[in-house]
Amino acid sequence: MPPFTGLPANGEVRLFTIHGSNTIGAELGPNLVRQYLEEKGAKDVQVRSTLVSNEQIVSGFLPDTGTRLTVAIAAHGSSTGFKGIANGASDIAAASRPIKDKEADLLRSIADMRSPSAEHIIGIDGLAIVVNPSNPVGELSVEEISEIFSGGYSDWSQVGGRPGAIHVYARDENSGTWDSFQGMVLGKKPLIESAKRFESNAVLSDEVAADKGGIGFVGLSSVRKSKLLAVSDGSAKALKPNKLTVATEDYALARRLFMYTDDAPENPYVVEFMDFVQKNEGQQVVADSGFISQELKEVVPEFYGELPQDFREITNDAKRLTINFRFREGSASLDNKAMKDIERLVDYLQNQGRNDAEVVLIGFGDKKRTEKRSKLLSKLRAMAVRRELVRNGIYPKLSVGYGEYLPVASVNRAEGKMKNRRVEVWVRDNT
Numbered sequence: 001m002p003p004f005t006g007l008p009a010n011g012e013v014r015l016f017t018i019h020g021s022n023t024i025g026a027e028l029g030p031n032l033v034r035q036y037l038e039e040k041g042a043k044d045v046q047v048r049s050t051l052v053s054n055e056q057i058v059s060g061f062l063p064d065t066g067t068r069l070t071v072a073i074a075a076h077g078s079s080t081g082f083k084g085i086a087n088g089a090s091d092i093a094a095a096s097r098p099i100k101d102k103e104a105d106l107l108r109s110i111a112d113m114r115s116p117s118a119e120h121i122i123g124i125d126g127l128a129i130v131v132n133p134s135n136p137v138g139e140l141s142v143e144e145i146s147e148i149f150s151g152g153y154s155d156w157s158q159v160g161g162r163p164g165a166i167h168v169y170a171r172d173e174n175s176g177t178w179d180s181f182q183g184m185v186l187g188k189k190p191l192i193e194s195a196k197r198f199e200s201n202a203v204l205s206d207e208v209a210a211d212k213g214g215i216g217f218v219g220l221s222s223v224r225k226s227k228l229l230a231v232s233d234g235s236a237k238a239l240k241p242n243k244l245t246v247a248t249e250d251y252a253l254a255r256r257l258f259m260y261t262d263d264a265p266e267n268p269y270v271v272e273f274m275d276f277v278q279k280n281e282g283q284q285v286v287a288d289s290g291f292i293s294q295e296l297k298e299v300v301p302e303f304y305g306e307l308p309q310d311f312r313e314i315t316n317d318a319k320r321l322t323i324n325f326r327f328r329e330g331s332a333s334l335d336n337k338a339m340k341d342i343e344r345l346v347d348y349l350q351n352q353g354r355n356d357a358e359v360v361l362i363g364f365g366d367k368k369r370t371e372k373r374s375k376l377l378s379k380l381r382a383m384a385v386r387r388e389l390v391r392n393g394i395y396p397k398l399s400v401g402y403g404e405y406l407p408v409a410s411v412n413r414a415e416g417k418m419k420n421r422r423v424e425v426w427v428r429d430n431t
Helices: 022-041 079-084 101-107 141-148 174-188 202-211 243-247 268-276 280-288 309-314 336-351 372-390 414-420
Strands: 012-020 042-051 057-060 067-074 092-095 119-130 139-141 167-171 196-198 214-219 230-232 254-260 318-327 358-364 398-401 424-428
Touching: 012 022, 012 079, 012 141, 012 268, 022 042, 022 057, 022 067, 022 092, 022 119, 022 174, 022 202, 022 254, 022 268, 022 280, 042 067, 079 092, 079 101, 079 174, 119 174, 119 202, 119 243, 119 268, 119 280, 119 336, 119 414, 139 141, 141 230, 167 174, 167 202, 174 214, 174 372, 202 214, 243 318, 268 280, 268 309, 280 318, 309 358, 336 372, 358 372, 372 398, 372 424
Parallel strands: 012 067, 012 092, 139 230, 167 196, 167 214, 358 398
Antiparallel strands: 042 057, 057 067, 092 254, 119 214, 119 254, 318 424, 358 424
């Protein structure tokens, strides 16, 4: 990136302000800003807390001009980020959930917040279900977790554990982590009144780790000394959050991390910062901060041997990439992340000189009236991805559909159906 130029000498300049999610604002946001300032040539970059809890200032010094650059970060929950944009207090809204309809409507006069130029997916987080390390329970279903947090189950023996009271720990009302948990797990069920509420992921996790009857939910980067559980949704396989399961959003409680801006920001540093966050340098900071980056990796799934014979034949000697292409709700169009992932996939292959690598696209879907129709629709999704890749000079060898096979989420919920409608990417080199 070019160095800072044209700034006033011997003064302090506020480049931009970020309000919103504690999940992002506690460490990830400051880490991204620090690296951005350093790559732009700032020296003595520091992150310091203010007198207000969960607020920080990141600052750096330009020795040539004597200018002090600052970025203010206030991490009081995702909803506060959108309010900050609405009232002009913030340039960037950090959110650990998608923008809600009422928030998008509030900001409609400023920007179309769901457009690719306003909605930026900066990484993926796994909503981790944590318990005390001595707890023998190793996995729970989304339904069991829902019953626990709503009070339906009150003793660990009801979910296969040792007899003993369950103590529930939850994030506070402003938290995007809470919004995600409520949407993915509780639905319309109320949180049990005895739940202890926390503004901080880290504090919640430490409290659970110290309580033999405790259970809570935190961002994946905040598991700390707690025990991480595997989670299943419907008939889907129970999975723990890791690089593959979270990056592909196959893990039942995977969620995207967002930053929202004006769709045409007047502040050039906002534009430059968001571009930095999406590139590999920024995504490395995401990974170093304990989240799952969107930088592509090739892996062999742990349960590859359990896949059907024909599936293994078409992916023989291939590795799966850590992306899944998904689609807009009620649409055959790729969503904002998928369109960005098309660029990532093309760059990944071209930068490695592997334009001729064999790419296999495997589509999946949800249950339809007939298995034939489900397979057809899943193949059409794979073909939609293929068209975008061909436009960019990549010609996949195969585009196939497996229909409702291998669900990753419950087929009984609208969100689960959307999650099951996906396209996997496998790559092998020509020999």
